[in-house]
Amino acid sequence: MVVSKLTSLYKKILLIRLVEEAVAERYQEREMRCPVHLSIGQEAVAAGVCEKLKKDDIVYSTHRCHAHYLAKGGDLNRMIAEIYGKETGCAKGRGGSMHLIDLEVGFGGATPIVGNSLPVSVGAAFANKLKGNKKVVVAFLGDGTTETGVFHESLNFAVLHNLSILFVCENNFFSVYTHIKERQHTRPIYKLVQSYGMEALQSDGNDVESVYKAASKAIKRIRSGKGPIFLEFLTYRHREHCGPFYDDHLSYRDQKEVKMWFKKDPVKNFENYLLNKKYLSSDEAEKIKTGISKNISKAFQFAKKSPFPKLEKEFEKLIYAS
Amino acid sequence: MPRKTYTKAMNEALDLCLKKDPSVFVIGLGVPDPKGIFGAISGLKKKYGSKRVMDMPIAENAMTGICIGAAINGMRPVLTHQRVDFSLLALDQVINNAAKWYYMFGGQQSVPLVIKMTIGMGWGQGPQHSQNLQATYAHIPGLKVVMPSTAADAKGLMISAIEDNNPVIFIDHRWLHDTFGQVPNGHHKVPIGKAKVIKKGSGFTIVSTSYMTLEIMKALPLLEKLGIEPEVIDLRTIKPLDEKTIFNSVMKTGRLLVADLGHREFGVAAEIITRVSENPKIKLKVKPQRVTSPDYPTPSSPALSANYYPRHTDIALKVVEMLRRDKKEITRLIAEEKKFNKIPSDVPDERFMGPF
Numbered sequence: 001m002v003v004s005k006l007t008s009l010y011k012k013i014l015l016i017r018l019v020e021e022a023v024a025e026r027y028q029e030r031e032m033r034c035p036v037h038l039s040i041g042q043e044a045v046a047a048g049v050c051e052k053l054k055k056d057d058i059v060y061s062t063h064r065c066h067a068h069y070l071a072k073g074g075d076l077n078r079m080i081a082e083i084y085g086k087e088t089g090c091a092k093g094r095g096g097s098m099h100l101i102d103l104e105v106g107f108g109g110a111t112p113i114v115g116n117s118l119p120v121s122v123g124a125a126f127a128n129k130l131k132g133n134k135k136v137v138v139a140f141l142g143d144g145t146t147e148t149g150v151f152h153e154s155l156n157f158a159v160l161h162n163l164s165i166l167f168v169c170e171n172n173f174f175s176v177y178t179h180i181k182e183r184q185h186t187r188p189i190y191k192l193v194q195s196y197g198m199e200a201l202q203s204d205g206n207d208v209e210s211v212y213k214a215a216s217k218a219i220k221r222i223r224s225g226k227g228p229i230f231l232e233f234l235t236y237r238h239r240e241h242c243g244p245f246y247d248d249h250l251s252y253r254d255q256k257e258v259k260m261w262f263k264k265d266p267v268k269n270f271e272n273y274l275l276n277k278k279y280l281s282s283d284e285a286e287k288i289k290t291g292i293s294k295n296i297s298k299a300f301q302f303a304k305k306s307p308f309p310k311l312e313k314e315f316e317k318l319i320y321a322s
Numbered sequence: 323m324p325r326k327t328y329t330k331a332m333n334e335a336l337d338l339c340l341k342k343d344p345s346v347f348v349i350g351l352g353v354p355d356p357k358g359i360f361g362a363i364s365g366l367k368k369k370y371g372s373k374r375v376m377d378m379p380i381a382e383n384a385m386t387g388i389c390i391g392a393a394i395n396g397m398r399p400v401l402t403h404q405r406v407d408f409s410l411l412a413l414d415q416v417i418n419n420a421a422k423w424y425y426m427f428g429g430q431q432s433v434p435l436v437i438k439m440t441i442g443m444g445w446g447q448g449p450q451h452s453q454n455l456q457a458t459y460a461h462i463p464g465l466k467v468v469m470p471s472t473a474a475d476a477k478g479l480m481i482s483a484i485e486d487n488n489p490v491i492f493i494d495h496r497w498l499h500d501t502f503g504q505v506p507n508g509h510h511k512v513p514i515g516k517a518k519v520i521k522k523g524s525g526f527t528i529v530s531t532s533y534m535t536l537e538i539m540k541a542l543p544l545l546e547k548l549g550i551e552p553e554v555i556d557l558r559t560i561k562p563l564d565e566k567t568i569f570n571s572v573m574k575t576g577r578l579l580v581a582d583l584g585h586r587e588f589g590v591a592a593e594i595i596t597r598v599s600e601n602p603k604i605k606l607k608v609k610p611q612r613v614t615s616p617d618y619p620t621p622s623s624p625a626l627s628a629n630y631y632p633r634h635t636d637i638a639l640k641v642v643e644m645l646r647r648d649k650k651e652i653t654r655l656i657a658e659e660k661k662f663n664k665i666p667s668d669v670p671d672e673r674f675m676g677p678f
Contacts (some may be wrong), residue, residue, distance in 0.1 A: 060394075090430030101427045108394070109427055112417055120419060121386040123391020130347065130373065130397060150414070153384030160379065172590050316562075319464050321432030321487040 001209060003279050005051075010274055010285075012047035015292050016067045017077065017267045022296050023066070023083065024244035031304070032083045034096035037112075039067030040239035041206075044266035045170050046071035048211025049138060052219045057136045059119035063098045064127075064170075066235075068140050074102035080299040082118040088304035093309045094318075108137075114175075115141075115148035125163035125228075136222050137165045146189050155196045155230070161225040165194075167216055170205060177243045177252040182267045190232040198230055203271045204264040205233025215315035227228050236261035283318040323504040331473040331505045332438075332494065335480035338399065340370050343398060348482060350391065350402030350438075350605040357677055360440065360499050382408055385436070394423060394431040401440040405495065407450050408494035420489040432487040436480075439594060441495045443533070443631065444668035445678045448622030454584040454615060455676045456531065457593070459491045460561040466514055467560040471472050473503030473534035475558055478512025480563060483543030486514060493616050495533040495583075496678070497563045497670040517564040517569065518673060526592055527578050528569040531557045534581040534613070540634035544655050545641055552579075552641060558667070560590055565597050576607040577644060581637055586614040608644050613637050628667040635659075653658035 002091065020038045027036060041045065046067035050059065061068040069079055077091065077237065082089030083097045091099050098112035108124060111117040121139035128135045145151050156166055173180045194201035199221075203214045211233060218229040236258075240247035248258055259308055274280040312318055339346045348363060354377055358364030367375040382403065389399040403409045409416070416437065424432045442452040460467045468536055471478040483490035510528055513573065520535070521542070530538050535556045535639050545552065553571050557564070572578050578598055578661045593611035598604055604657070609652035613632045621627050642652045 006672025010546045024536075047567055083346075089428075090427060091430075095426045096429050099426050099429065103430060108430075109423075111419065113414065116387075116414060116418055119415065120391035122384070123388035123393070125391075126388055127392040127395035127397045130392070150381075150384050150387065153381030154387070157381065157384060157388060170658065317427060320466075321429070322426050 006209070006274060006279050007213060008272060009051055010280065011048055011288060011292070012051065012071055013043040013208055013270060014268050016043040016070050018289070018292050019064060019296055022300065024239065025293055026300065027244040033085060033099070035075070035242050036083065036097045036244065037242050037243065038239050039064055039162065041261070041266070042170055042172060042235045043067055044208035044270070045168065045205045045233045045235055046140070047055055048208045049166070049168050049178060049215040051212055053106070053136065053138065054217045056106055056222060057138065058106045058124050059138045059140065059235050060108045060117045060124070061100070061110035061140045062117060062142060063110070063112035063147075064142065065098065065100050069100040069102065069107050069110070070103070072107045073105035074107045076290065076295060076299045078156055080103065080303040081306050084301055084303040084306070085308065086310040088302070088306040109225040115145045116144060119154045122158050122163060122165060122204040125158065125165035126161060128165055129161060134223055135164065136219055137167055139165060139180050140168050140170065142175075143169060143171040143173065143180055143189060144260040145169070146192065147183055155198060158228040159196050159198050162225075164225070165228045166215070167228065167230040169230065170235050170252065172235050172237045173252070174241070177250070188232065190230060193230040198228055198285060199232035200232065202232040202234065205235030206264045208266060208267070208270050227258060234262070238262065323506055324506045325502050326328070326386045326473055326503050327499065328473040328476045328494070328503065329361040329499045331477035331503070332368070333364060334482050334505070335477045335484070336363065336366060337369070339484045340351060340366065340374055345396055346398045347373070347377050348402065349385065350401045351378060351380060352404060353377050353402060359404060360496070360677065363402070382411035383415055386412035387419065389435050390415060390419050390423065390433055392435045393435045398434045400436040400438060400484060403453050405525065406439045406441050406455050407453050409437065409439050410455075415436045416465070416489070417462050422460045424488065425464060432673045433489045435489045436483045436486045436492055437489070438492040438494065441493060441532070442678065443495065443497050443645045444627070444670070445676070446622040446624065446627070446668065447678060449619035454582070455492055456560050456582075457584050460463060460590065460593075464489065465561065467493065467559055467584070468514055469493045469532040470512070470556065470558055471498060471532050471556055472504045473501065474510070475512050477505050478510045479514065480661060481509065481560065482511045482514050485511070491531065492515065497533050498536065500670070500674070501536065502612040512558065514562055515559045515562045517555050517557045517559070517567040518551060519567065521554040521573075523551040524551065525575055525577065526552035527555065527568070527569055527575045527636070528552050528641070529557055529578065530581040531560065531590060532581055532583065534632070536635040537632070538637055541641070544634070544638045544652065544659070547655060548642065548651055550641060550645065550648065551601070563593070563597070568598065569593060569604065571599055572606070573604050576605060578606065578610040579613065579637070579640055579644060580610070581613040581632065583615055583631070585617050587617050588610065589614055608646070611640055611644055613640055624666070624668050631667070633667070
């Protein structure tokens with residue numbers, strides 16, 4: 001892989017990590033008054049997949065959407081402002097952390113009900129087919145979605161109509177505190193999907209380079225009109241399901257498992273790899289970090305300074321389009 | 323103006339919209355099948371092809387989400403359900419996405435989606451094939467709900483629904499499908515959110531929805547014999563509610579009866595009566611009343627369902643009661659009518675052989 005591509009991937013996963021850490025750190029100020037589902041530990045999937053997408057390819061996401069939004073190039077200022085509930089937020093403060101959207105860069109929206117955004121993304125791909133364009137849609141989902149009825153309904157339709165959509169499943173093994181083995185048979189998710197007649201693969205979700213390679217291959221194939229593909233990436237969330245803290249004192253996750261996955265930290269490992277292979281010097285790495293941190297500080301300043309939305313008197317105008 | 327059935331009028335509206343706008347498509351279970359959704363879609367696949375008029379998997383929830391996804395990406399889908407009851411499988415997508423998308427993303431994308439659903443009635447269809455769930459949908463901000471009761475309005479409201487930039491629940495009643503009416507030719511639109519005074523009158527206002535309007539028309543000759551000439555408002559749109567037309571009439575008459583086939587509790591009739599009661603400018607001469615379905619599921623047996631649905635006789639009796647008139651004469655008229663009118667209570671007319 002060319003160095004410029006590796007650097008670009010590094011910038012992406014680092015941006016996600018640093019933004020999420022900043023949100024976590026400032027969350028206790030209690031000015032971000034909405035739930036946050038942080039992507040720390042799962043950055044590589046978002047970065048690796050979105051790196052290969054074009055600006056007008058559309059991505060839909062879930063409650064854990066910060067990484068996907070940033071990886072697709074979503075505006076940082078408007079994201080932080082949204083979490084602060086400000087008028088300048090990407091959804092004007094109506095949606096909060098779980099409803100990020102940036103149509104200018106093809107981030108079509110996130111919704112926080114498990115399985116809820118999945119058929120919408122299939123519908124976007126259906127519209128592309130009806131209109132006859134070559135755009136690709138990406139639907140991000142978690143392992144929990146694969147247990148819903150709408151998952152079956154959506155995949156069946158996507159295959160039936162040979163839609164240009166990539167399903168990206170981030171399997172982090174947990175639905176809140178419940179392990180996947182309490183919820184599903186032990187056969188892997190991608191094998192379930194293969195039975196729909198769809199190409200489905202499983203891959204390491206913590207190695208951004210291999211995510212990028214798998215996604216590139218899939219996206220190329222989809223864009224050539226060969227129909228939908230499902231990629232299952234194994235990954236792990238570092239912090240609690242919802243909120244800024246670590247929660248392993250609750251002992252719902254096996255300690256060995258936790259240690260193993262923390263060792264597989266997608267950001268640190270990739271950084272070390274780039275430094276060891278001399279694709280990146282520590283000076284360059286430091287420079288990149290400083291640049292990102294500056295932008296994050298600016299985004300928080302922007303959010304804090306921005307006005308709150310005005311109280312809505314004529315709410316009908318906000319509910320119905322003219 | 324040519325006379326056409328309610329079904330033909332819906333068909334004509336869909337035809338015109340498919341012709342005019344390439345982003346319109348019709349999708350639903352059985353859409354291209356030989357029955358063509360009670361005839362509403364018949365012939366359209368042949369005319370526009372299977373990319374515009376198409377069948378779908380039995381997957382109401384995902385299909386609704388798929389239509390939403392298509393709608394926010396430039397299409398104007400019309401999704402059909404052969405029964406209102408089937409639409410319940412898709413409540414997540416309708417309530418959480420279609421109704422909220424515009425608001426929750428700060429007005430950036432609207433959802434121009436029509437969900438057409440048919441209310442069944444009679445012929446033993448029972449608890450899960452003949453519900454009136456208009457109030458369920460009308461409760462949700464962000465949705466619009468229309469229920470035309472005439473052929474002309476079926477055409478006009480269908481065109482308006484398809485051209486509206488918001489999700490519209492279009493509810494047609496099976497017992498209206500074969501009714502005839504004069505239907506304007508061409509691109510005839512009926513505005514969403516406008517009720518219609520279908521009969522001018524005095525001293526009494528009846529507001530009705532969907533099929534109940536037909537029952538009211540049957541009640542009018544009975545009342546006329548007693549010299550009672552109520553004003554009748556066909557609501558046409560449930561949400562947004564045209565309170566102005568209702569207020570204007572009740573302000574004049576001072577009496578209000580609402581007829582709706584939904585259950586009594588928390589229903590459309592309850593909402594209208596509340597709004598009239600809240601209005602300080604309206605002085606009612608008698609407490610407002612409602613004629614609705616009872617608060618239990620629709621039974622299947624003809625013996626049980628005969629008394630389930632409110633009919634024109636119930637309306638006539640209620641009006642007389644509210645006017646505090648002697649009930650002897652209306653009771654006699656109803657008994658006399660029953661002698662000549664032997665139509666069973668579970669079909670719209672004697673010739674009706676389905677499809678149900």
